[in-house]
Amino acid sequence: MPVKVVIGKDLLEENRKKASDLRKRFADAGVKVINILSAPGAGKTSLLEETVPRVRKLGIRAGVIEGDVATARDAERLSPLGIPVVQITTLGACHLDSAMIWTALSEMDLSGLDLLFIENVGNLVCPSSFDLGEDLRMVVLSTAEGSDKPAKYPAAFLSCQVVVINKTDLIPYTDFNVEQVLAEISGLKASIKTFKVSCRSKEGLDEWSVWLADWVRQG
Amino acid sequence: MHELSLIADVVRLVEQDAARRAITKISRVELEVGELSGAFPHALKAAFPIASRGTIMEDAELVISLVKADVRCRSCGREFVPTKEGWACPSCGSYEAELRRGTELQVVSYTGEEGECPSR
Numbered sequence: 001m002p003v004k005v006v007i008g009k010d011l012l013e014e015n016r017k018k019a020s021d022l023r024k025r026f027a028d029a030g031v032k033v034i035n036i037l038s039a040p041g042a043g044k045t046s047l048l049e050e051t052v053p054r055v056r057k058l059g060i061r062a063g064v065i066e067g068d069v070a071t072a073r074d075a076e077r078l079s080p081l082g083i084p085v086v087q088i089t090t091l092g093a094c095h096l097d098s099a100m101i102w103t104a105l106s107e108m109d110l111s112g113l114d115l116l117f118i119e120n121v122g123n124l125v126c127p128s129s130f131d132l133g134e135d136l137r138m139v140v141l142s143t144a145e146g147s148d149k150p151a152k153y154p155a156a157f158l159s160c161q162v163v164v165i166n167k168t169d170l171i172p173y174t175d176f177n178v179e180q181v182l183a184e185i186s187g188l189k190a191s192i193k194t195f196k197v198s199c200r201s202k203e204g205l206d207e208w209s210v211w212l213a214d215w216v217r218q219g
Numbered sequence: 220m221h222e223l224s225l226i227a228d229v230v231r232l233v234e235q236d237a238a239r240r241a242i243t244k245i246s247r248v249e250l251e252v253g254e255l256s257g258a259f260p261h262a263l264k265a266a267f268p269i270a271s272r273g274t275i276m277e278d279a280e281l282v283i284s285l286v287k288a289d290v291r292c293r294s295c296g297r298e299f300v301p302t303k304e305g306w307a308c309p310s311c312g313s314y315e316a317e318l319r320r321g322t323e324l325q326v327v328s329y330t331g332e333e334g335e336c337p338s339r
Binding site: 001002003004005006007008009010011012093094095125126128129154155158186187188189190191 | 221224225228229232233236237240242246255256257258301305306307313314315316318322323324325326327328329330331332333
């Protein structure tokens with residue numbers, strides 16, 4: 001006799017449990033955590049290179065967990081900053097999950113940190129489904145990608161609280177429409193906080209870093 | 220993009236559950252997949268024969284129901300389905316949609332044959 005068994009099990013349940021353990025661990029250590037999502041090449045690593053020294057001047061000690069598919073190049077780029085960096089090489093996986101972060105923490109001393117950045121794998125689809133125990137999720141969007149990213153990737157934008165628009169120096173050379181993008185972002189979720197920066201011309205980086213340092217200090 | 224690993228999780232989860240119930244052959248597995256889950260039904264279907272090869276659900280039928288995004292307005296409480304044009308609340312016009320459905324990745328049920336365990 002065939003039997004139908006109803007199990008109703010969520011496939012992301014394990015990830016959520018581990019993420020909630022992580023959240024507790026971060027809170028106990030007094031570390032604020034940011035999960036950074038973007039398409040490949042939007043400038044996540046460049047933004048970290050610019051942000052870390054600025055928040056350091058404001059008294060914030062930061063560390064980075066780097067997620068990459070194949071190389072340690074981003075971690076190498078960050079090494080001149082002189083901060084703790086742990087590389088996760090996902091060997092083809094398209095996102096970081098909470099178990100990977102848990103493992104990476106065995107190489108990172110949280111006690112000396114106020115802020116931990118998790119640079120996710122460059123991908124706006126899969127990472128949005130995986131809670132990493134972060135306090136804040138941000139999307140970096142670069143002007144060269146076009147204006148329709150928020151409408152095309154609603155899951156990523158709906159799940160974040162901050163959007164940083166990078167490469168504003170390129171706007172004159174692209175069809176990027178800042179007003180339209182800001183309207184599309186707030187048209188998904190009005191509470192998203194947005195910043196406009198350029199890691200080349202340095203526009204907007206101080207304002208972003210001051211906001212970030214204040215957010216970290218809010219405790 | 221991670222459909223193969225998701226399907227491998229489905230196979231493992233169903234195998235574990237079936238082992239507890241002494242089910243030895245599975246003919247059908249049902250999933251619910253949200254349209255904002257990041258997983259695509261066709262890719263899940265393509266991955267299933269690979270992930271299930273050599274298991275008790277080899278040759279089983281994989282049935283996927285797609286769950287539409289369903290949201291609730293945080294301002295006025297209205298429940299609605301967002302359109303391609305946007306996520307504004309049709310009642311009060313605010314953009315504070317709380318996702319209620321649409322991100323699920325769930326193994327709903329499976330159908331199997333019990334083995335030689337007449338006590339059940």
